[in-house]
Amino acid sequence: MSPSRPPDDKLSTTRRRFLGQGTAVGAALATGAAWAPAQAQPAPDDPSKILGNPVRPYGERSPFEQAVRTHGGKTDEVGVGSFTPLDESLGIITPSSLHYEVHRGGVPDIDPAKHRLLIHGLVDRPVVLSVEEIRRLPSTSRILFLECQGNTQKEWWRKPKGKTVQWTHGLTSCSEWTGVPLSLLLREAGIQKGATWIVAEGADASGNERSVPMAKVMNDVLVAYGQNGEAPRPENGYPLRLIVPGWTGNINVKWLRRIKVVDRPYLTRMDGTGQSVLLPDGKSRHLNFVMEAKSVITSPSGGQRLGGPGFYEIRGLAWSGRGLVRRVEVSMDAGTTWRDAGLQSPVLPFAHTRFRLDWQWDGREVVLQSRCTDETGYVQPVLADLVKVRGLNSHYFNNAIQSWKVAADGSVHNVHV
């Protein structure tokens, strides 16, 4: 008996009864396929009649799976970000192959046997360490989100820009990172009096350097050599990446090769241009680090189409650079009323948190929103509140509430309300 053949009449009848049930879930099934996957070459109608394929030493995904990162330029362009397809995301772990990334000098080829990390500056014993030396030291692993401060930046201005959640919010991802606490390396090197900051430098052609205050460094910063159980992907810093939990993406310096211990922030090029906030008076606020509480509904989301009235599970991600997500609320009326969503356990500090809420769509136009509250009590703001403080010439650090309009025909659109 092959369930891949068309169902016979009896099954067809019972299927209709099942699908036509008045319960929320039964109704969900009645409306047909909602977000169809991409197509690939034909596969057998009944795979059980055919001897399958041998296993591969290092697996690949099915050719029917075609989610990809996208970026704003030409395929071979250097100097852009590529966006995680959050509309296809499941759970909290982002596949390493789909983790967002931003590079400004291309992705370097690095031989881990040649790569070194120099620690110098205000230390008693400057040192050059190999990757293998670092891998032998006491280690730790944490599931952590990263987010570019430029995530959602195009939504800052008056009109909605991104057609999909990949474009509006795809510069955030979440991995299990493994590495050595930087505090351990610095203690071994011997931190000198007056050492209050570090400058971290990457080995790529962009000359990325970022200043990090010592209090954060000694608290929870890692020198990571592992991402989701193996070495980081080249695009994400292979073989060493600085990991600064909860802080803006580019301070998590990729291809880490140098840490200089210093007595002040160095206001490097990326310290200046990489994360500054332009205020209404024309002044620029520098040294912005923390990614504040934020959330977004990943389905339904822009570009998707609901098959018709019935049951849907509203799904999304929430995160906070201050630690834990305490609460996510969902509005189905553009922010007038709110309902608590369920949070997938374990809820981890500085990690994506998956939220879900059952929803019975009656087929009328609605505007869906989500709102995150973190462990400090901070509540994700509306865009107007951000604009009040920073004006309309800003663009980084946009953590505003996102609105998706579900039209009566089931199409879903990015709107500003």
Add this chain to the structure above:
Amino acid sequence: MSPSRPPDDKLSTTRRRFLGQGTAVGAALATGAAWAPAQAQPAPDDPSKILGNPVRPYGERSPFEQAVRTHGGKTDEVGVGSFTPLDESLGIITPSSLHYEVHRGGVPDIDPAKHRLLIHGLVDRPVVLSVEEIRRLPSTSRILFLECQGNTQKEWWRKPKGKTVQWTHGLTSCSEWTGVPLSLLLREAGIQKGATWIVAEGADASGNERSVPMAKVMNDVLVAYGQNGEAPRPENGYPLRLIVPGWTGNINVKWLRRIKVVDRPYLTRMDGTGQSVLLPDGKSRHLNFVMEAKSVITSPSGGQRLGGPGFYEIRGLAWSGRGLVRRVEVSMDAGTTWRDAGLQSPVLPFAHTRFRLDWQWDGREVVLQSRCTDETGYVQPVLADLVKVRGLNSHYFNNAIQSWKVAADGSVHNVHV
């Protein structure tokens, strides 16, 4: 200034001071590279002088990373297991591309648009569901280990067989799985009186069918369509897999296409041969499900070589099919004395748990062991205790304590003590 160039004299001197320190960590650094990675083609000496590569829509690992699954037969052989390289594992997430797998009819090509799940038998409303219909229903995600009951089987007999932890313990891996509770599907179908078991069937050429008692089904079994944030790999059940937390690998039926609700275990071929335990009197114990508490040191482990006396972090994985790992102890004297290892948080039920313990090796021969205790109080046994009950003709469900001998020359070997 490029840290990839040889250090100058001053640095070289200070490096020697740093490495030569009497502290545990300083000593670790003094002994040189321990477990060198595989080599690949040349990369630039200083990548910061060269424009890097463009980003790829779907990332790949660095060519310098060469960890692979291995299996017992020829490269194209069908009907074998392939083993996760646990010696290279980091944290608790196994990369999907390196997740162990066992198949007996090859890995089927399945078009998710054609694939169906039939639910029938003792239900009021039999139903055929598409993958997209299943993906729309209320979902959940959990980080869960899988382990083949044949893991470590070759160690049952008198002599140590596996030279590496990949061979002795590589039939276990851990992923974040996302799917629909099977209880929800069955409640919608309407479970009839007398329904006490299900039989789950896969769509591959092996005709894998397994019986699962209804109490487990209604408690925590999933119909999964997600693994580590994307669809499961073909080798791991694409597009649907039954996930039965804590229970033997092959009951987590891959390529799931049929669930029949029944009134007794069906004692299918795989119910019989796939997990039976042969007892000393020649009788066979059937319907064995739970993977009992187990642990293994992944480094140092067989085939590795320590560079010399000094600091090492002992690292390993522990898990229990009964829920949480409560404690992992490590012995450095073949089981005479034990020390508590640190457990990486979060410790999750039915998930791999990473343990770590600092170790100062004095250069003398030692035998390292780890021992897991789970939340029920059950303590991982020595092999002799398993043999006492099951004799020497058994082989499945070997959760015995593993011993690694570190010889005076730093080489590490599988031994039975």
